[in-house]
Amino acid sequence: MLTKSTTSAVEGEWALVLRRPSWSMVMIVLVLLVSLWMRLEYISGLDVKPISDMGDYDQRAVKLAEEGTFVTGQEHGATYRAPGYVLFLGGLYDLFGHKYRMVYGVQSLLSVATLFAIYLIGRRLFDSQVALLALLIGALYVPFIGYSGVLLTESLFLALFTYALYAFLCGAQDGKLSWYLLAGALFGLAALTRSVALLLPVIAVIWLMLAAKTVRLPRPTWGRLGLMALVMAAVIAPWTIRNAIEQQQFVLIDTTAGLNLLIGNNDYADGIFTEKIYDLPAFHNAMAGDKSDTERDAIMKDAGQAWILNNPGQFAGLTWQRFQMYLSAHKDWIADPYEWYRIPLYSKPFLARYQWTLMSLGLVGAVLACWRDRQALLPVLIAGYFLGTISIFFVQTRYQLPAMPFIILLAAYVLRYLWTSPRALVPIVAAVIGLSWWLEGLAAQYHVM
Template identity: 30%
Template sequence: MSAQILDFPTRPGRLALRLEWFATERSVLLAIWALYFALRVAVLFIDLVPTSDAEWYFSRAASLAAGRGYLDNGGAPTAFWPVGWPAVLGLAFSRFGASAVTLGVFNLVSSLLIGGLTLALGRRLFASEAAARLALLLLAVYPNAIGYVPLALTEVFYTLLLMAGCWAVIVRENRWQLVGAGLVFGLATLVKAQTLVVVPLLFAIDWLRMKPMGKRLPGLVLDALVVLAAAAVVIAPWTVRNRVELGHWVMVSTNGGYTLLTGNHDRANGDYSPDAPVVDRLMARGDLDEVARDGEARRLGMAWIRQNPEKFLALAPRKLARLWLPDGEAEWAYQGGAPGYAGAEGVYRAVRWINQGYYGLLMLGFALALVVMTLRRRHDRMRWAGWWLLPYGLALYPTAICLVFSGQSRFHYPVMPFVCMAAAWVVVAALERLAWRRRRVTLH
C-alpha cells in the first residue's frame, strides 16, 4: 500500500508577507534609493581640501584640463601613478571647472551607478529580488562608502568600472558586448594597473559553472582574449605616450617597483611604509630618472624577498590583517583636509567606530553566505560553482596583490558592494527559512 503526502495550501505568515512586501513593493525600492542619494548628497556639504594622494590626483586632473599634460610636481612628464582617474576627472574639469563641486557631483553620479549595478548584479548573482534590494540598502548606509564620495581618490570611479566590466561579461549575448567589456576593463587598468587579473578570474568562474566544461573551454578562452585585446587598445596610446615622453616603454605606470619596495624591506610592518631609509635614499638619487628609479626599486624589493624569504612569509599575516581587518579609512581624509574636523572630532571618531562594527557584520555575513550557499547547493544536488562565486573571487584579487606588495584597507573598497550582495542574500535566506517554518496550515 502506498501513501501520498499532501501539502495543503497554507496561509502566509506575517514574516513571509513582509518579505514579499519588501521584495515587490515599488515604494520600498524608491525609499532605499532616496536614502542612498540623500546620505551621499549630505556628505558633499562638508568643507574638504584634497590631501596626500587625493591632492596629487586633483592637481594632475587640473593640469590635464588646462592642457598642460600629465606632469609631476616639478613640471616634467610623468607616469608615476596611472593616468586613468586624473584623465577622466580632467575631462569633467575642462567642461565644468576644476573644483570640489565638480569632483563631488562626478563621484555622486558614479556612486549612483554603483548602486544600480549592486541591484542588478545582486539579482543576477543570487536570483533574489529581496536580496538585491537589501544589498542596496546595506550599501546605502555603509559609512565608509558614503565618506569617499567627496574625495579625489580612485576608489569610487574604479569600483564603478570594475562592476560595469563584470556586468558586461556576465550578461553578454555576443562578442561585441565583450569588446565593450574590454574597453571598460582597459580604462579600469589605467586607473589601477593590476585590473586585468580580473578577466581570467571571470572566465574561470564561467567555465566552472556549467557543463560540458571541455567543449566550452576553447570558446571561453577566445572570449577572454577578445576582452584582453579590447583592453589593450585602450591602454596602448598611453604606453606609446610614455615611450615618447619618458624615453622608455612603460605600460601603465612607474610606481610598481616603488610600491613593491615600500611593502618589503627590513622595517616593513605589513602596511605601506614609504619612510624606510632604503626608500628615502632611492627617491633622493638625482642620477636616476623616474623609470630607472622605479626599476631600481623593483630590483631592491625582489632582492629583499629572495634574501629574506622567512621575513617575507612572516609579513603575509600582517598584510592580510592590514587589508581586511580595519575599515573606515575615509576618516583620514577628513582629519587632514576638513577645517571643521577638530571641532567635531568626537563625531567623526564615533562614526568611525560605528562603521567598524558595521563592517564586521558585513564580513560575517559574507563568510556565512559562502558556507550556507555551499551547503544548500550540495543538499539540492546542484553544481557548486556559479556566478554567486564572483564576490569571493574578487575578494581574492586584492588579497593576492597585498601579499606581494602591502596591505591597505582602501584596497578592499571595490569589493564591498559584492560583500553587501552576499551578506544580504544570507540574511534573506535565513528569513525565508524562518518564514517557511512558521507557515500556518489552512484547511479548505
C-alpha cells in the same frame, strides 16, 4: 561608442529591470534617491583642501586641463600614476572650472551608480531578493558615502569595474557579443584608473570555467572572450604607446608598483606605511639623480623582490598579517580631515561593528559558495583577489574598498540563505558572532581600530 547591438542589449536589460514587481522598483528608486541625497548633503558643507595623494591628483589634473600635458616636471613624472582619474578630473576642470564640489557631485552620482551595479550583479548571480538585500546593505556602508567627497580614484574605479563585471555576466549568460565588447572597454578604462584591474578578466574567466565545471569552454565563447581582451587592449594601448615614447621603455600603465612593494617589504616593514622607507638605501638610490620613472620603479621593485627572496618566512608572515589587518580594519585616516562625522550614519562604533559584521558574513558566504553554489564563487574570487593582492604591499584602509561590493553580495547571499533555511540560523549566527569577535581582536592587536 556603443554599437547598435550593444544598445539593444542594454535596452533589453533595462526592460528586465522595469518588469520587476512595482514594490521592488519603488524600493530600489527610493534607496538610490536617499543615497544620493545623503551624499549631496554631505558634500554641500565640505570645504577641505586636497592633501597627500589627493593634492597630487589635483595638481596633475589642473596641469592637464590648463596645458594639455601629463608631464609634471617633478620627480614623480607622468607615468607614476595611472591616467584614468587624472583624465576624469582634468576633463571636469576643463568643462566646469577648478571646483571641488562639482567633482564631488559627479562622484556622488558614480557612487550611487555603483550601488545600482551591486543590485544588478546580485540579480544576475542570484535573484532579486539577494540583489535588493545587497542594495540596502551597500546603502548603509559609510565609506561608499565618504569617498564621494575625496579626490581619489575610488568612486570612479568602483563604478567602472562593477559595470565591467556586470557586462561580463550578461555576456556569459546571454551569449551576446555586444556585452563582451562593452565589458572589454570598461575593463580597459578600469585598468587605466587602477592597474590592479588588469587581472580581473582572468578572474572572471576562471569563474566561468568553475561555473561550467570545465576548462573546455565552447569555441564561440573563447572567440567572444578573445574579442573582449582585444577591446581591453585597444583601450589601454594608446597610453602604453605614449609611455614607450616618453620613457623609451615599456610601461603598460604606471610605475607605482616598485615603491609600494618596497614600502611593504623591507627590514622595517610592519604592515603599514612608515616613513622609515625614506631611510632605505634602495629608496635613496632610486630617487638620486635625474632618473626616469621607469628606472626608479625598477630599482625599488628589484629591492623589494630581493628582500622577499631573502626573507621568505618573514614575507609570508607579513602577508598573512596584512591580510588579517585588511579583514579587520575599519579606521580610515580620511574620516577626520574629510568630516565624515557629518554623514548621518557615521559613528565610529557603528562603522566598526558594521565592517566586522559584513566581513564575517562574507567569510560565511565564501564557505557556503564553495560548499553549495558555484555561481556564488564569482564574488568570492573577486573579493579574494583584491584582498590577496593588496596584502602583498602595505595596509591602507581605502584599498579594501574594491572588495566590499562583493563582500556585500556574499553577506546578502547568506541572509537570503537563512530565510530559506531556518535550520541554519543558529550555526550561522554563532559563526558570525565568533568571527566578529575574532576580527575585533585582530583590529585591537594590529591597531587598526
